[in-house]
Amino acid sequence: MRAEEHADVLVLGAGIAGLSCASALTRAGxxxxxLEKARGVGGRAATRRLDGQxxxxxxxxxxxxxxxxxxxxxxxxxxxxxxxxIDWPLRVEGAGQPCLxxxxxxxxxxxxxxxxxxxxxKHLSAGLPLRLGQxxxxxxxxxxxxxxxxxxxxxxxxxxPLPQALELLRGLPAQPELHSALELLRxxxxxxCITVIATYPADRPAPAWDVCYPEGGPLALIAxxxxxxxxxxxxxxxxxxxxxxxxxxxxxxxARWSADLLAAAAPYLPHELGAPQxxxxxxWRYARxxxxxxxxxxLLIDLGGGQRLGLAGEAFAWSGGVEAAFxxxxxxxxxxxxxxxxxxx
Numbered sequence: 022m023r024a025e026e027h028a029d030v031l032v033l034g035a036g037i038a039g040l041s042c043a044s045a046l047t048r049a050g051x052x053x054x055x056l057e058k059a060r061g062v063g064g065r066a067a068t069r070r071l072d073g074q075x076x077x078x079x080x081x082x083x084x085x086x087x088x089x090x091x092x093x094x095x096x097x098x099x100x101x102x103x104x105x106x107i108d109w110p111l112r113v114e115g116a117g118q119p120c121l122x123x124x125x126x127x128x129x130x131x132x133x134x135x136x137x138x139x140x141x142x143k144h145l146s147a148g149l150p151l152r153l154g155q156x157x158x159x160x161x162x163x164x165x166x167x168x169x170x171x172x173x174x175x176x177x178x179x180x181x182p183l184p185q186a187l188e189l190l191r192g193l194p195a196q197p198e199l200h201s202a203l204e205l206l207r208x209x210x211x212x213x214c215i216t217v218i219a220t221y222p223a224d225r226p227a228p229a230w231d232v233c234y235p236e237g238g239p240l241a242l243i244a245x246x247x248x249x250x251x252x253x254x255x256x257x258x259x260x261x262x263x264x265x266x267x268x269x270x271x272x273x274x275x276a277r278w279s280a281d282l283l284a285a286a287a288p289y290l291p292h293e294l295g296a297p298q299x300x301x302x303x304x305w306r307y308a309r310x311x312x313x314x315x316x317x318x319x320l321l322i323d324l325g326g327g328q329r330l331g332l333a334g335e336a337f338a339w340s341g342g343v344e345a346a347f348x349x350x351x352x353x354x355x356x357x358x359x360x361x362x363x364x365x366x
Contacts, residue, residue, distance in 0.1 A: 024170040026152075028054040030357065031165050031172050033157055033189075034180035036064025037343050038334045040145035041350030042178055047149060049358055054172060055149050056165060058156040061139070062146045065308065066343055068137025071220060071299065074250060075137035076257050078216055078303055081232060081244040082109055082133045083141075084124035085344040089351070094132060097144030101136050109133035109249055110231030115289065117234030120241060120309055121341045133249045138343075157181075160189040162328040176357055178331040180350065182307030183209050186332065193330070198322050202332070205316070209336055212264035213271050214241075214308030217279045219286075219297040221256040226293040228258075238285045239266035256294070260286055264309060275302035310336050319353035331357060 032043045035057035043053045061067075065079035085091060098105035110131060124131060134140040152170065159166035164173050179186045183206055193199060221227065233243040241263040247253035260282045262270070270278060279300045319333040333353040338345035 026054060026170065026172050028052045028150075028172070028174040030054075030176040030178060031056060031174040032178040032180065033165060034064065034334075035059070035062040035142070035146065035151060035153070036180055036334070036346060037066050037142065037145070038337075038346040038350040039064075039178065039180035040142060040149070041347045042180070042331075042333055042354045043149050043350075044145050045351055045354035046357065049354070051358075053149065054174070055146070055151050056155040056157065056167060056172060057151065057153050060153055062151070062153075063139045063142030064346075065305065066138040066142055068139035069218070069301070070137075071218070071257065071301070072254055074247070074254050074257065075135075075139075076218055076246050076259065077133070077138050077244070077249075078218055078259055078301075079305065079308075080138055080343055081242065081246075081259065081261075082124075082131050083138065083343045084121065084129045084131050085340075086128045086130060087344060087348070090344055090347050091130070093144065093347075094134075094141060097141045098134060100144075101134075101140065104251065105135050105140070107133055107135060107249065110244075112230045113232050113234070114230040115234035115243075116236040117241065119234055123341065135249060135251050141343075157189055160192045162193065162324040162326065162330075175327050176329045176331065178333060178353060178357075180332075180334045180346075182334070183211050183310075183336055184307055190330075193324065196324070199324070199330070202320050202322055206332075206336075210311035211307045212309040212311065213267040214264070214305040215262040215267040215270060215278050215282070216303045216305060217260045217282050218246075218299075218301040218303070219258045219260065219279075219283060220299040221258075221294055221297055223253060223255050225256065225295060226291045227256040228290060228294075233289050235285065235289060239263060239281060240285045243286055243289060255298070258286070258290075267308075271304060271306070275304075278302050310341075319349045319356070321353065321356045329357070
């Protein structure tokens with residue numbers, strides 16, 4: 022028999038948007054359950070460990086000038102030591118276009134965590150009731166049906182990538198406000214990203230730059246991830262393909278991806294670096310949102326009968342990246358708390 026649980030708010034997705042929303046609601050006294058299909062938290066702000074060394078294979082770094090997000094980053098880093106939060110990347114090469122040009126403009130700080138970006142996700146998730154390994158199969162007002170459980174709450178928050186969210190929302194009763202929201206979301210463009218992690222012996226020469234943006238070709242970014250680490254055991258490069266190349270090769274052979282992207286990266290790497298000692302390929306089906314698809318605010322829809330649906334994520338704030346996900350979650354929490362039981366965040 023599947024588990025059945027009740028809460029005030031169900032948050033589907035333990036990425037930065039879902040965690041920031043859930044943590045704010047929990048501090049305000051709401052009973053929250055966070056449902057996540059993966060085995061860990063963070064979403065694209067994810068970190069793999071290769072022989073014990075962290076590698077950020079989704080988001081390469083965080084950019085922000087916002088005091089609230091900076092405070093959470095500093096709090097997350099504090100438990101790991103005074104040098105955990107670093108300004109990174111400092112040295113950028115290549116004439117290609119970053120996916121978020123704003124990250125390199127104005128007063129934006131560019132930051133990384135030596136233990137990996139998952140440090141921020143784990144900080145935001147501290148004390149939250151998490152139900153990992155819960156893949157949502159259906160959605161009705163006040164209820165999320167997962168493969169391992171049935172969960173109930175008057176308020177539902179969906180922070181899954183837009184294509185997955187749209188698939189789930191099909192099960193809700195048709196009404197004008199929901200129909201308008203769905204039409205708006207269907208117009209958004211979400212790009213995939215093929216990613217390859219290449220590792221090399223630490224005694225070989227490595228690039229002196231932190232991040233490279235190649236111009237033309239299949240690559241959008243090469244991140245010299247091991248330059249973030251205090252005592253790296255190996256050189257680790259993260260190669261991320263452009264949206265167009267990723268879409269064209271998404272269902273292809275990962276071994277072929279790796280060979281093609283390594284060949285494209287070769288002109289930007291020291292010849293002495295040689296061949297990698299290890300390769301890992303990853304397919305991010307929903308990685309980057311087209312800039313024209315971003316909305317200014319999360320959505321909150323009254324489903325009737327005292328039940329509401331909230332939508333948050335990178336698409337629902339103008340700044341892009343982790344900052345957008347963080348703020349959309351916080352803003353949605355504020356809107357959910359408005360009413361007869363309003364409490365301060």
